Amino acid sequence: MEDRRALIAGNWKMFKTCSEAVETARQLVEFVPDVNEIDVMIAPAFTSLALVNDIVQGSCISLGAQNVFWEKEGAYTGETSSDMLVSAGCKYVIIGHSERRQYFGETDETVKKRIDAAINGDLIPILCVGEMEKERESGETFSVLDKQIKKGLEDFSYSDLRTLVIAYEPVWAIGTGKTATSDQAQEVHLFLRSLLEKSFGAKFSESVRILYGGSVKPNNISELMAMNDIDGALVGGASLNAEMFSRIIHFKHQ
Ligand code: 13P
Secondary structure (H helix, E strand, O other), X not given: OOOOOOEEEEEOOOOOOHXXXXXXXXXXXXXXXXXXXXXXXXXXXXXXXXXXXXXXOOOOEEEEEOOOOOOOOOOOOOOOOHHHHHHOOEEEEEEOOHHXXXXXXXXXXXXXXXXXXXXXXXXXXXXXXXXXXXHHHOOOHHHHHHHHHHHHOXXXXXXOOOOOEEEEOOHHHOOOOOOOOHHHHHHHHHHHHHHHHHHHOHHHHHHOEEEEEOXXXXXXXXXXXXXXXXXXXXXXXXXXXXXXXXXXXXHHHO
């Protein structure tokens, strides 16, 4: 791996009430008191962000949101701006998760607008890409990813994207217990890096962190992290339990 700092991120999706989120965050701070060598982030539901921020502030755990709207403010019932997320303590925002693409009409065009809002709002965007099972089976994995990356990052310059993080999450591996093998993931991560190189140059592509997501657990994290182009993980189910997530964070010491 180049000089890329690993990032282990937990996506809590639509789980945990306020009190449950606070409790898990408290436990996590206790289990992960001082991780210096990697970055750690958790993304609770919007309702718990400010509360969880109170718990993780001053710790090695950063806060992220699961989505952001592209307008700065206005009559957009139900939406949340980047300024609002920053004011709740967020440093990161997950954009274009496959669940948003599948169930909420997210497209590459709306992904692009959200990335723009994140960058302009001082949030680190985590752009999620990934193929569906039928796309993998019909040999379309690379063309699907090519489109998601090119369209999602269209018109940005490499300096706009200097904080960008990409998460490769094969849809067939999310919540299914079917992890991509470390070789399968590495092959795709290398492909993604080559796409970034073509659009933004080698220096940029070598510096971008590419996370793997999809059934990451304490027992498969080390093997994934051993791959050259895997720079971290976006963890769903296993991040909901503080003890399990802390084992993933401590993958180097397992
Ligand atoms: P699981 O770890 O539950 O498979 O979820 C992955 C994911 O979607 C993270 O964003």
